[in-house]
Amino acid sequence: MDKGGHTVSATDFANLTGVSRERLRTWERRFGFPRPERSGSGPRRYAIGDAPRVVAVRRAAEQGVPLTRAIEASDFAAAPPVSDATLASVVAAAPTPALVIAGPEPLRVLYTNAQLAIFPAADATGHTLDLLPWFAGSELERTLLTLFASDAPALECAHPAWSGGDTTARSLAYRLPAQAGEPPAVALVGIDRAQDRRTRRDLIDARGELAQLRRREQRQERWLALAAALAERFQHEAGADVLATTADTLVRRLSAVDAGIAVYMAGELALGSSSRGLLGPRMVTVTGYADLAALMQAGQPGWLSPAAGGAFGAPGGLHSLAVPITVVAETLGVLLLVFDEPTELDDDARQLLTIVSAGLGFTLLRDRLVESSKGPS
Missing domain, CATH: 1.10.1660.10 (Multidrug-efflux Transporter Regulator; Chain: A; Domain 2)
Incomplete structure (x- = not known):
């Protein structure tokens, strides 16, 4: 242009x-x-x-x-008009089925393009459409007769696929300008509704992914705010009080049923009490529960078996999450969180639990150093 x-x-x-x-x-x-x-x-x-x-x-x-x-x-001053031969080539090479039907009685096929020539059931040039076993009384027949008998410019209709089988196709039918001496005719052009359905499915999937990303972003923001609040608390508070308030905060922010912190001493985990009172007081031998021992050795959070969770006092039907508290390869304890239902530990959850574990480890180690510095009374 x-x-x-x-x-x-x-x-x-x-x-x-x-x-x-x-x-x-x-x-x-x-x-x-x-x-x-x-x-x-x-x-x-x-x-x-x-x-x-x-x-x-x-x-x-x-x-x-x-x-x-x-x-x-190529040295043309203006684009020449499209020739009849070019227009015919456009229809013949179009990547969608196209027919020209004369009517209204009989409804005879005047032309089919290459997309229909490859289908034996539709290679019907010169034949009448009533030869198709499904045509009489079909939506396609009603559509064609309506176009011949009314002023409707174009109509869309469904019909069996030209290739046969049980699939359904859709076509757009419209009247063609009638030339002197020629019978009235209607063009029938296939519409790719399958592509429309694929596009809608892709759009639905994309919207679902976007909603999931937004939920994840909101959860990350909540967890980062929680981590920042806990980090501030760990810097300015010490002793059993900070452990209790941390457990209470985790219960509220993570929608947990209960939470408690068990201190590791000589192969055992000592749990005094919990935020909601469901857990403790208990002394649990780590080697008595293979899953608990494996989690503490790996230093990674994980869900406990019902037996291991019950050892800390978790009621039956609830699910216990254990988060090892480790500082410089030394295990200082375990954070226990009890939930109604287990959830997948994705990267975001592990990152938050790692931050909380590090802060609790710092607090436990600091308290231990303070106690050791006092010496025997």
């Missing part, structure tokens, strides 16, 4: 025409085509009006036409 003499950069012109900047310069040097505009030693700029010629030359060259002849053939 001519944009009133507007020009574009060589890069934009190359993207527009599919001809590289280097190839454009070669054509300019050898054939004087195309002719870019330059101000002094400034960069080349190409007229948008030359784009159709350049594309025409590129396509001709790709088909083996010598460049000199291709450039001469």
Whole structure:
């Protein structure tokens, strides 16, 4: 399209025409085509009006036409009207089924394009549609008769797929201008509803992923705020009080049923009490429960078996999560969280639990150092 003499950069012109900047310069040097505009030693700029010629030359060259002849053939002042042969080729090569039906009685097939010629059931040029076993009384028959008998410009209808089988296709039917001496005719063009369905499914999936990302982002924000609040508390508070308030905060923020902190001493975990009073007081031998021992050795949070959770006092039917508290490869204790239902420990959850565990470990280690510094009374 001519944009009133507007020009574009060589890069934009190359993207527009599919001809590289280097190839454009070669054509300019050898054939004087195309002719870019330059101000002094400034960069080349190409007229948008030359784009159709350049594309025409590129396509001709790709088909083996010598460049000199291709450039001469592309020298048109205005685009010629589309010929009848070109229009016929458009219909014949269209990637969707197309028919022309004469009517209203009989409904005879005048033309089918290549997309229908490959289907034996639809290769019916010259035949009447009532030869199709499903046609009589079908939605397609009613649609065609309506178009012949009324002023409706176009109608959409469903019918069995031209290729046969149990699938359903959809077509758009519309009247064609009638020429003198020719019978009235209706065109029937297939509509790819399968692609529409795929697009809708993709859109639904994308919306679901977006909602999931938003939920994850909101959860991350809540957890980061929780981690920041706990970090502030660990820096300014010490002793059993900070452990109790931390357990209470975790219960409220994580929608847990209960939480408690068990201190590790000589192979046993000592749990004094919990935030809601469901757990403790208990002394649990770590080696007595294989899953508990494995979690503490790995230093990773994980769900306990009912037996291990029950050893800390967790009621039956609830689920216990154990978070080892480790500082410099030394296990100082375990954070116990009790929930109604177990949830997957994704990367976000593990990151939060790691932050909480590190803060609790710092607090426990600091308290231990304070006690040891006092010495025997």
